[in-house]
Amino acid sequence: MTQDGYDAMADLYAATIPTAYQFPIEAHAVAAFAEVAKDRDGVTVDVGCGLGHVTADLIDRGLDAIGCDPSTGMLDHAWRTYPDLRFIAGDATLTVLSENTRIAAVIARFSLIHVEPDQVVEVVRIWSDRLTEGTPVLIAFQACDDPGPPVPFDHVVAPAWRWHPDEFSRLLRSHGFAEDWRIIYRDSSYRFPMANLLVRRT
Numbered sequence: 001m002t003q004d005g006y007d008a009m010a011d012l013y014a015a016t017i018p019t020a021y022q023f024p025i026e027a028h029a030v031a032a033f034a035e036v037a038k039d040r041d042g043v044t045v046d047v048g049c050g051l052g053h054v055t056a057d058l059i060d061r062g063l064d065a066i067g068c069d070p071s072t073g074m075l076d077h078a079w080r081t082y083p084d085l086r087f088i089a090g091d092a093t094l095t096v097l098s099e100n101t102r103i104a105a106v107i108a109r110f111s112l113i114h115v116e117p118d119q120v121v122e123v124v125r126i127w128s129d130r131l132t133e134g135t136p137v138l139i140a141f142q143a144c145d146d147p148g149p150p151v152p153f154d155h156v157v158a159p160a161w162r163w164h165p166d167e168f169s170r171l172l173r174s175h176g177f178a179e180d181w182r183i184i185y186r187d188s189s190y191r192f193p194m195a196n197l198l199v200r201r202t
């Protein structure tokens, strides 16, 4: 899984979205995730970490966090902005992390939207195999109001799909993840609802 769109747009993306959170509730969702992740052994993986701002926030909140992203353009920014933090080139399949790496928690904010729905199923299957009981996973994504399968949308950087929160939750449940909570939020400045799902490996 490569990310040509983000490589080409990384500088513009960094100039346009210079902070971790676009809407205040997102910081609260990440804070709630960090609360449940912080006492677990291992690394917290920020999947599709992009510019690295959220990885840095997780570290400030006391987590041993590492960012991974398939876009070296985005990672170049992360490496420059946070030279002391760990960012590695890799995608949502987590194959870049050795089998011995103990994973405490996973966060994937607005990254799985760029994975074709069939491949999201495969990613969830891999996470299900890889993560131990109780591991929290926070997924954030552009959502749909109408129930049904994921729908493509015209994301400015790369191909993307919106999911109905029930559909994503159902996929996760069918692979051994139980939902703890969800937040659905909207903002008049943005065209779609957005969702945060917090699940745990059972």
Ligand SMILES: C[S@@+](CC[C@H](N)C(=O)[O-])C[C@H]1O[C@@H](n2cnc3c(N)ncnc32)[C@H](O)[C@@H]1O
Pocket: 001, 002, 003, 006, 020, 047, 048, 049, 050, 051, 054, 068, 069, 070, 071, 074, 090, 091, 092, 093, 108, 109, 110, 111, 112, 114, 115
């Ligand atoms: C909208 S940005 C979100 C960045 C960051 N997670 C945040 O919350 O600000 C989407 C990121 O997902 C990454 N991405 C795209 N395809 C991916 C994949 N298959 N696996 C992991 N990350 C991916 C992109 O390279 C990009 O950095």
